[in-house]
Amino acid sequence: MSRMADTWILAAQCSSRLGTVDVVTRFLKEQQCYITELNSFDDRLSERFFIRAEFRPELDDFCGETFHDAFASRAAEFAMKFELTPPGKRTGTVILVSKADHCLNDLLYRYRIGQLPLDIRAVVSNHPDLEPLAAWHGLPFHYLPVTPETKAQQEAQIQKVIESTGAELVILARYMQVLSPAMCERLAGRAINIHHSLLPGFKGAKPYHQAYEKGVKLVGASAHYINNDLDEGPIIAQGVESVDHAHYPEDLVAKGRDIECLTLARGVSYHLERRVFLHGGRTVVLGN
Amino acid sequence: MSRMADTWILAAQCSSRLGTVDVVTRFLKEQQCYITELNSFDDRLSERFFIRAEFRPELDDFCGETFHDAFASRAAEFAMKFELTPPGKRTGTVILVSKADHCLNDLLYRYRIGQLPLDIRAVVSNHPDLEPLAAWHGLPFHYLPVTPETKAQQEAQIQKVIESTGAELVILARYMQVLSPAMCERLAGRAINIHHSLLPGFKGAKPYHQAYEKGVKLVGASAHYINNDLDEGPIIAQGVESVDHAHYPEDLVAKGRDIECLTLARGVSYHLERRVFLHGGRTVVLGN
Amino acid sequence: MSRMADTWILAAQCSSRLGTVDVVTRFLKEQQCYITELNSFDDRLSERFFIRAEFRPELDDFCGETFHDAFASRAAEFAMKFELTPPGKRTGTVILVSKADHCLNDLLYRYRIGQLPLDIRAVVSNHPDLEPLAAWHGLPFHYLPVTPETKAQQEAQIQKVIESTGAELVILARYMQVLSPAMCERLAGRAINIHHSLLPGFKGAKPYHQAYEKGVKLVGASAHYINNDLDEGPIIAQGVESVDHAHYPEDLVAKGRDIECLTLARGVSYHLERRVFLHGGRTVVLGN
Amino acid sequence: MSRMADTWILAAQCSSRLGTVDVVTRFLKEQQCYITELNSFDDRLSERFFIRAEFRPELDDFCGETFHDAFASRAAEFAMKFELTPPGKRTGTVILVSKADHCLNDLLYRYRIGQLPLDIRAVVSNHPDLEPLAAWHGLPFHYLPVTPETKAQQEAQIQKVIESTGAELVILARYMQVLSPAMCERLAGRAINIHHSLLPGFKGAKPYHQAYEKGVKLVGASAHYINNDLDEGPIIAQGVESVDHAHYPEDLVAKGRDIECLTLARGVSYHLERRVFLHGGRTVVLGN
Structure with missing residues (x-):
């Protein structure tokens, strides 16, 4: 049994205020969710509250969507931003690389053995060199060369790959290009x-x-x-x-x-x- | 501002069961205690629950004793063992040493600058060598030599130092004697x-x-x-x-x-x- | 320029005795070999001497074989065991694995980018699982299953792969079988x-x-x-x-x-x- | 037996050139000095050679001074800077501190147990706070306060302490003053x-x-x-x-x-x- 094999994750943050922990833990109790690991931190200097709970629903008819919506109305009172993640969730991901392959090789290995819960949708590069490595892992590879003149178009192409694959995460695994401020903005966080x-x-x-x-x-x-x-x-x-x-x-x-x-x-x-x-x-x- | 300068600590453990987190966090909310850091872990293999909360009371008339007794009645339902620790609590401690002084020197330094919230009640040794070091820090030093024949009596003397000083913690800082099973038993945990x-x-x-x-x-x-x-x-x-x-x-x-x-x-x-x-x-x- | 790109290595050991360093360094000087890095250690407890020199020959007509033979006669006086390794030497290697592939994947990556100067002659396994990984790197893969009854024959087969490929090094990269004492003996060092x-x-x-x-x-x-x-x-x-x-x-x-x-x-x-x-x-x- | 209890140290550096190792090792052999540990490195980028040998003289009438002078004439040919250090040499040292005592406490502990071969001649501070710590170790303490106006005089006083005690090494153990360029120059290396x-x-x-x-x-x-x-x-x-x-x-x-x-x-x-x-x-x- 590994650590998080069958647990949901609730992660949230909001401004510091009395009751921020209670609104989360009380709701989990009401929903008969068993908390296996809980961590919260309240940053005094920035007056910001952060919480993360791993839990197992005890009811057979647990529904993530229902849980999400019900919790949203509680969280609203605290202007709490939150995310609910089901067990086994594999995050849609695009990886950007250039020529160096050490990070890509390492990530793809961990992906292949299931150590990183990624769902890699594409590998994108401004060089063709790493295509065989992506191919061996059965991954689409997009060769998108870039010059100072074509930078805006190339970034638009990358953005299109990200959007069309529905990727939630982008990993720059030794991608040796400086992204434009607009691109950085779009990918913030x-x-x-x-x-x-x-x-x-x-x-x-x-x-x-x-x-x-x-x-x-x-x-x-x-x-x-x-x-x-x-x-x-x-x-x-x-x-x-x-x-x-x-x-x-x-x-x-x-x-x-x-x-x-x-x-x-x-x-x-x-x-x-x-x-x-x-x-x-x-x-x-x-x-x- | 350092991390725990003004926070109380509530630490508890009990058997795994739905509601263990909630019984703690709900009570803290009711008592208007602001949680600055919270960690819980539920060990699946041993089916045991552990929780630790750092919190700041928001009410001016907060009373640790009242809090303790009121929480005890809630905790009883879960057969929860718990401990409440006030801010600035300095734990009464006896340190056992032999001749090697590196650990003692290090502990006393941290004690002197307030990095370790100890209240060192005595240094005990089966050799006289480290008396000057203890003295320089203004600490009582008990020279209690031991031979195979006198081991029982010497341990009784150590025990007496521990009890008479009300020490809650004993640190064996390179104490090169094997304690008897009875002594180990008395000092368990x-x-x-x-x-x-x-x-x-x-x-x-x-x-x-x-x-x-x-x-x-x-x-x-x-x-x-x-x-x-x-x-x-x-x-x-x-x-x-x-x-x-x-x-x-x-x-x-x-x-x-x-x-x-x-x-x-x-x-x-x-x-x-x-x-x-x-x-x-x-x-x-x-x-x- | 990396550290050892163009240097020879002379590594030797013998019993402790006055002159062990000098016999090596004097010879290198005579041969007009420029020492770029030198380390020796004399272990007092075991009374054993170890030395390793990296050097660049300054003469155009430097010949490793000649050097080796000439040094052998000097070394004989000290009963010195030594090995001379040319720059860029890639050591013939056989890798043994079972099912777990993390170490193999890591080694093959380093091999592929030239970080480890290996010349991998074969991958041998008692399971067929890692054949595709070896194949992708263009390496021969020998599936040699083993049972308690066939252990002696299987080890003979492994030995044959080692010998027929002329491998000098065997890496057990999570090979989950206990080798027989005879096999250990043959592979000592x-x-x-x-x-x-x-x-x-x-x-x-x-x-x-x-x-x-x-x-x-x-x-x-x-x-x-x-x-x-x-x-x-x-x-x-x-x-x-x-x-x-x-x-x-x-x-x-x-x-x-x-x-x-x-x-x-x-x-x-x-x-x-x-x-x-x-x-x-x-x-x-x-x-x- | 610890590592360097009875060994001399010869440390030298000069420009890269064929024969730099040999001039050292041949001389040690001639002097019947047994090398227990030897390390040399030749930095290609700066074209500089560095060597350090630990050795035990085998002759009863070994004389450091004679060795030094004889080696000096060999080393001259290579414009080699070198230093000969006898076993058990304790380097004369002055320690500068301000108010923070963690580094001083640690150094004095190691000094006291003989782990650092220092001969501490004085502790100097621009604050009086650490006088008791120095005193407990039996060390002279010089309180030399400093203001922007008196910086030059104060540094002259420090310099006088260093010179009058013959200290070869100065340790700034959290000395919170910026030394003047002239002072840095004098203490270079x-x-x-x-x-x-x-x-x-x-x-x-x-x-x-x-x-x-x-x-x-x-x-x-x-x-x-x-x-x-x-x-x-x-x-x-x-x-x-x-x-x-x-x-x-x-x-x-x-x-x-x-x-x-x-x-x-x-x-x-x-x-x-x-x-x-x-x-x-x-x-x-x-x-x-």
């Missing part, structure tokens, strides 16, 4: 990027060369939601690996691959399990 | 030990020599509640450090010190914050 | 296995269930050379991941997969780079 | 600072508040040599700790303390063991 994280933070080109020059002893990666500041959106997960002086820039890049794969998979997993709450420029990740 | 954890597990004497012979690449430590099997009680926290072939047994021991300090401090911290629930041979640690 | 490492060490069946019962907070893995004690051979690399009470046995298994992949890849990488020296029941790993 | 390292890097005031706003999942620390850019000098060691959304800025600060202590101690330890080679803006750390 539902597009996850992976980015190297180096200490200290290096701006500009060739970050691994800069890191080498500085003699860093750690390389890291951050999985984050994209926003207008592509590599600086709200952080979901971070990881690091040790390195030393004998790592030339190319070796740092290689070392970065492992930690990018692991950190992206972790961030995506938290998102799929509805653990991640986005509020302003930061996230709250419950029960990870 | 309120005595935390730190023990090396090596991969693979080595039995018998000179574990670091065995680890060297095996060429281990990691050394670790476990903080755990003591039970009859002194070094194998329910685990609260674990940590590891990397080592290599150039670490002779004595170097492994030195490396182990850091991870022992950190892991013991972490385990004690979880206990003091009422995050640790003991059930059978294992623990549940909520919201760490 | 050139077969790497990956095994879970749990704290404390659990013996017997269903280790992850035992770990759950104990409430472990870490799960780990060890990459090691096989010997007669299959899961307890000399350790090459070890890794750990954090877990908590909410990880049921199946979740622990899932968590173990990532750390198994990473640790096996690290162990194999050290072996391929001739960093690992086996002596008695332990290893020395130089310059990792 | 022999003053180690500890600084938080956050991902992404935050500039300006209140870095932990910025980290909270960003929702970081890791906090880190770097031990580095100071240079004109106080918090950005060549890195010796780095470490990280996990955090989450429930860490308010003050909690991040508390979490940072542990990793600052450990990372500073590690950096100082590498320096004292003559593992750290400074070249340009980066370090090479051999055999750690």
